Amino acid sequence: MAHLLGFLLLLLGLCGDLVSGGQPSAPRPLEALNYTLPTAKYRIQQAYEVGPIGALFRMVHVFLYVVQPHAFPEDTVRKIIQKKFEPSVDYEKPENIVLALKVVYYEMGIIICSFLGLLFILLMPLVGCFVCICRCCNKCGGKMHQREKEDMVFRRKCLGATLLVICILISLGIIYGFVANHQVRTRVKRTRRLADSTFRDLRTFLDQTPKQIKYILAQYNTTKDLAFSDLNNINSKLGGEICGQLKPVVIPVLDEIKAMATAIRETKEALESMKSSLDSLHSSSEQLNRSLTDVRTSVEQSLQDPQCLVQPGVETCSSIQTSLSQLQGNSELGQLPSVDAELNKVNDVLSTDLDGMVEQGYKSFNDIPERVQQQSTAVVAEIKKVLDSTGSEIDSVTQQLPIKETLDNFIGYMNESEKYLHDILPKVEEADSYWWLVCLIICFLLTLIIIFFNLGLLLGVCGYNRLATPTTRGCVSNTGGIFLMVGAGLSFLFSWILMLLVVVAFIVGANMEKLICEPYANRKLFRVLDTPYLLNEDWKYYLSGMVLSKPDIKLTFEQVYSDCKDDKGIYTTLQLQNRFNITEQLDIGQHTQKLVREFESMNINLDGIVLLDDSGKRNLQEFSECGIDKIDYASYLTQTGKSPTKVNLLSFAYDLEAKANHLPPGNLKNSMKEAAQNITAIHEQQVIPMEQSLVTLHRSVKTLQRTSGSLQKGVNKTLYSLDDAQNFITRNISSIIIKETKKFGRTIISHFEYYLQWVEYAITEKLASCKPVATALDSTVQVIFCTYLTDPLNLFWFGIGKATLLLLPALILGIKLAKYYRRMESEDVYDDDVETVPLKKPLRY
Numbered sequence: 001m002a003h004l005l006g007f008l009l010l011l012l013g014l015c016g017d018l019v020s021g022g023q024p025s026a027p028r029p030l031e032a033l034n035y036t037l038p039t040a041k042y043r044i045q046q047a048y049e050v051g052p053i054g055a056l057f058r059m060v061h062v063f064l065y066v067v068q069p070h071a072f073p074e075d076t077v078r079k080i081i082q083k084k085f086e087p088s089v090d091y092e093k094p095e096n097i098v099l100a101l102k103v104v105y106y107e108m109g110i111i112i113c114s115f116l117g118l119l120f121i122l123l124m125p126l127v128g129c130f131v132c133i134c135r136c137c138n139k140c141g142g143k144m145h146q147r148e149k150e151d152m153v154f155r156r157k158c159l160g161a162t163l164l165v166i167c168i169l170i171s172l173g174i175i176y177g178f179v180a181n182h183q184v185r186t187r188v189k190r191t192r193r194l195a196d197s198t199f200r201d202l203r204t205f206l207d208q209t210p211k212q213i214k215y216i217l218a219q220y221n222t223t224k225d226l227a228f229s230d231l232n233n234i235n236s237k238l239g240g241e242i243c244g245q246l247k248p249v250v251i252p253v254l255d256e257i258k259a260m261a262t263a264i265r266e267t268k269e270a271l272e273s274m275k276s277s278l279d280s281l282h283s284s285s286e287q288l289n290r291s292l293t294d295v296r297t298s299v300e301q302s303l304q305d306p307q308c309l310v311q312p313g314v315e316t317c318s319s320i321q322t323s324l325s326q327l328q329g330n331s332e333l334g335q336l337p338s339v340d341a342e343l344n345k346v347n348d349v350l351s352t353d354l355d356g357m358v359e360q361g362y363k364s365f366n367d368i369p370e371r372v373q374q375q376s377t378a379v380v381a382e383i384k385k386v387l388d389s390t391g392s393e394i395d396s397v398t399q400q401l402p403i404k405e406t407l408d409n410f411i412g413y414m415n416e417s418e419k420y421l422h423d424i425l426p427k428v429e430e431a432d433s434y435w436w437l438v439c440l441i442i443c444f445l446l447t448l449i450i451i452f453f454n455l456g457l458l459l460g461v462c463g464y465n466r467l468a469t470p471t472t473r474g475c476v477s478n479t480g481g482i483f484l485m486v487g488a489g490l491s492f493l494f495s496w497i498l499m500l501l502v503v504v505a506f507i508v509g510a511n512m513e514k515l516i517c518e519p520y521a522n523r524k525l526f527r528v529l530d531t532p533y534l535l536n537e538d539w540k541y542y543l544s545g546m547v548l549s550k551p552d553i554k555l556t557f558e559q560v561y562s563d564c565k566d567d568k569g570i571y572t573t574l575q576l577q578n579r580f581n582i583t584e585q586l587d588i589g590q591h592t593q594k595l596v597r598e599f600e601s602m603n604i605n606l607d608g609i610v611l612l613d614d615s616g617k618r619n620l621q622e623f624s625e626c627g628i629d630k631i632d633y634a635s636y637l638t639q640t641g642k643s644p645t646k647v648n649l650l651s652f653a654y655d656l657e658a659k660a661n662h663l664p665p666g667n668l669k670n671s672m673k674e675a676a677q678n679i680t681a682i683h684e685q686q687v688i689p690m691e692q693s694l695v696t697l698h699r700s701v702k703t704l705q706r707t708s709g710s711l712q713k714g715v716n717k718t719l720y721s722l723d724d725a726q727n728f729i730t731r732n733i734s735s736i737i738i739k740e741t742k743k744f745g746r747t748i749i750s751h752f753e754y755y756l757q758w759v760e761y762a763i764t765e766k767l768a769s770c771k772p773v774a775t776a777l778d779s780t781v782q783v784i785f786c787t788y789l790t791d792p793l794n795l796f797w798f799g800i801g802k803a804t805l806l807l808l809p810a811l812i813l814g815i816k817l818a819k820y821y822r823r824m825e826s827e828d829v830y831d832d833d834v835e836t837v838p839l840k841k842p843l844r845y
Contacts, residue, residue: 035219035758037766040208043197044775050787053183056176057791060798064510067109072519076102078531110510117503120805121496128492131815156820160457163813167453170806174446176799180792181439187788188432192425198779199418205772206411212767216759220391223755227387227748231380238376238744239369242606245736246365246729250611253725254361256718257612257620261354263714264623268350270703271343274636277697278336284690288644289328291682295675296327299656302671307664316662320672323655326647327679336636345626349619357616364609372604379602383748386594390752394759439796442498446803449490453814456484460821473821481822488811488818495811498804505797509790517786526558548578564774571764592749599745604737609729612722620715636701644690649683 050057079099104111230237299320308317463476519525529535535542538551543560545551555575563573570576653676660672 035222035755035762037212037762038208038215039769040204042201042204042772042775044194044201044772044779050791053179053795056179056795060791060794061513063798064513064794067113068107068510068514069109070106072514072522072524073102073106074524074528076106077515077528078534081528081534107511110507114503114507117499117506117801120499120808121503124492124496124499124808131492152820156817159813159817159820160461163453163810163817164457166806166810166813167450167457170446170450170803170810173799173801173803173806174443174450177439177443177446177796177803180796180799181436181443183792183795184439184789185432185436187792188429191428191784191788194779194783195418195421195425198776199414201772202414202776203411205768205770206414209768212762216762216767217395219758220394220755223751224387224391227751228384230744230748231383234376234380234744235369235373237747238604238740239372241740241743242372242736243365243368245740246368246733249725249728250365253611253718253721254358254365256721257361257616258355258358260620260623260715260718261358264346264349264354267623267626267704268343268346270700271339271346274339274697274700274704275343277693277700278339280693281336281690281697284686284693285644288682288686288690291686292327292645295678295682296324298678299324299672299675302668302675305666305668305671307666307668316659317668320656320659323652327649327652328646339631342626342631346623349623349626352615352619354616354619357612357619361611364611368606368609371606375604376602379598382601383595383598386598387752390594394756442501442800445490445494446498446800446807449487449494449807452483452487452490453810456480456482456487456814456818456821459483460817464821477821481818481820484814484818484821488814491807491811491814495804495807498800502797502801502804505793506801509794509797512790513786513794516781517790520781520786523558523561526556526561530556530558544575544578547574548576550578553578561774561777564770567769567771569763569765570768570770573770577764592753595749595752596745599741599748602741602745604741606733606737609733611726611729617719617722620719623715631704637698644687644694649679649687653677653679653683 076099080103303317303321305317457480459476459480461480463474463478463480465474465477516525519528530541530543532540536545536551539545540551541553541555542551543557544553544555548555553575560573656679657673657676660669660676663669663672
């Protein structure tokens with residue numbers, strides 16, 4: 001136990017040197033940073049399960065609770081430990097006598113049971129000797145004579161049944177002994193594997209801690225790379241954010257100006273189309289009028305023909321003469337006003353490259369990220385230097401953790417412990433072989449006794465003849481009685497030896513269970529060790545004095561064990577902030593303040609952003625004054641809705657041809673048909689193109705009407721928005737730059753704040769999680785000492801003690817029952833109810 005305690009205390013000391021820091025709550029991870037401290041996979045994952053045999057162990061625990069119901073005497077154990085550390089102890093002092101009485105009171109149940117066992121050990125051979133002498137003197141049932149009684153059958157059955165039940169109970173005890181003996185042997189073999197797994201887990205624990213520290217340092221490079229990436233892309237990160245603040249104000253204005261430039265081009269196209277249509281209509285209208293006049297003159301001359309003076313040509317010629325007045329063009333088309341003045345003004349407006357000016361405004365806005373990057377080059381370089389130096393400082397802080405030397409010392413000690421264990425395990429296994437052999441002999445000896453009793457019962461019952469007299473009983477029945485007597489004799493010979501072994505195992509096993517295993521399970525043993533000034537009279541708390549060199553700090557074995565069971569880090573478990581404060585060493589505020597100063601020194605100047613210069617503004621104003629809003633679009637639309645002629649020439653030509661068909665053949669008729677064909681040709685060659693020109697004119701007029709409807713208002717709104725946006729840039733660009741620079745700086749700083757907070761959290765909560773230490777302690781005490789050793793030992797003495805104790809009633813019943821199966825030398829003869837005296841001397845066995 002001293003070797004184990006030293007090993008465990010060194011483990012705690014190692015953990016104390018491994019890490020240091022505060023205990024902050026875990027910060028919320030950033031999206032781009034997700035640190036996960038690597039963890040090891042240990043061979044021993046959970047508590048040991050004893051299996052079905054646990055029911056037998058619990059039965060023994062219940063028996064021990066009945067025998068020893070007192071709670072663990074913490075105060076008594078503390079005083080005993082304190083006495084052990086005193087140089088000399090006067091046992092005659094009253095307080096020592098009181099302490100001894102308390103120990104006796106606590107051990108009262110075990111003492112009483114042990115006393116009864118010793119009484120059994122002393123009396124059993126004496127009683128056996130007296131019984132043997134007594135029987136040799138024909139007393140105590142030694143006389144081979146059996147009196148006939150009325151209840152003999154009932155007595156024989158009761159004795160047999162009772163002995164059978166006792167033999168079954170003894171057999172159960174023997175089975176317990178066999179099981180316990182097998183458990184000890186198999187679990188001693190498992191001890192080597194468990195010890196190897198425990199040491200392997202401890203090595204994994206020690207190897208994992210430097211890996212975790214390396215991982216923590218490596219994550220700084222990850223964080224720095226992310227920050228460097230943001231700094232290298234400051235044009236999109238910072239410049240893009242500045243653009244994002246200006247975009248809702250600037251881009252709509254530039255889009256409006258661009259739309260206005262497009263409207264100017266469309267206006268020019270519409271005016272040109274309108275001018276072309278008007279010119280075409282003027283010339284076409286004059287030509288149409290001349291053509292119609294020529295046709296009308298030709299028809300009038302043809303109507304001078306004599307056929308028009310006689311019937312039936314008179315009415316037809318009169319009708320044609322009357323309709324000739326409709327054969328005229330729309331003279332108003334040639335009188336539509338020209339738009340040359342307006343077109344010239346628009347061309348003057350277009351002489352200024354408004355589109356180029358708008359593109360220059362876009363370029364001035366889009367150049368912001370590039371200008372930001374150019375002006376921040378020096379500051380970014382200084383920030384990178386600060387980040388590099390911060391990494392060196394963090395590495396320096398981590399190097400201050402005394403890991404290598406402590407690991408080397410502990411690994412050497414652990415190797416010695418493992419070597420010692422491997423050296424002693426063969427001896428333990430050899431001793432276990434002897435123990436197993438002795439226990440096996442004990443179990444087989446008890447089994448032999450039970451076999452004699454069972455054979456005696458079997459042969460006695462099977463060979464018993466109710467018609468036979470005691471002197472004529474058969475060989476089988478007699479043999480059964482002899483076996484019962486052999487079983488009783490072996491019980492007298494060996495039961496006291498068995499009880500001696502049972503008492504020794506009981507005293508050792510019961511105290512191991514009640515003083516070590518049970519208080520370890522409910523952690524009362526830790527509370528004893530945590531008693532102030534107990535293990536060292538100069539230290540209030542032994543563990544804090546050993547680990548922290550500050551014995552006044554409350555650091556208890558129970559708290560350390562509980563935290564390790566919960567898989568907490570050693571830093572929090574051992575309160576190592578009292579030895580090496582990671583919060584003060586990292587000093588997050590100091591590192592971030594350097595970055596804040598660098599970002600505050602960043603001076604970005606974005607003056608000179610001009611969306612549209614004065615010439616562009618004048619260009620827009622001139623466009624609003626070009627005169628297209630003063631054009632009489634109604635008159636144009638009215639004329640475009642009219643036909644180029646007063647009458648539909650096709651209808652007129654069809655009507656003329658129909659009238660000509662009513663005329664008699666001759667020149668007149670031919671002249672009228674020719675006139676109808678000419679009119680049709682005029683429609684196709686002149687009227688249709690004019691109608692198409694009217695459609696084009698109508699479309700152009702509509703386009704100009706839409707543009708001119710809100711021209712002045714739209715230009716004024718655009719100019720107002722332009723001035724407002726330019727003023728917004730002039731007034732707010734500096735504050736926007738400062739705001740976004742601070743925001744960008746907070747983003748960079750937040751990476752390192754999160755990293756430093758995570759370092760603090762990882763060291764205080766996750767680094768060197770000490771669950772393997774608690775598992776190693778559980779494996780040593782709870783599994784090996786209690787489950788592998790104490791529980792089988794207690795089960796063994798419980799089963800063998802139970803069987804040995806029941807040998808006493810078994811041998812008594814066996815002796816009594818043997819009378820009913822053995823062949824007697826004499827018997828009672830009844831004649832007229834008078835008993836005769838036997839003639840022969842009885843033979844004694």
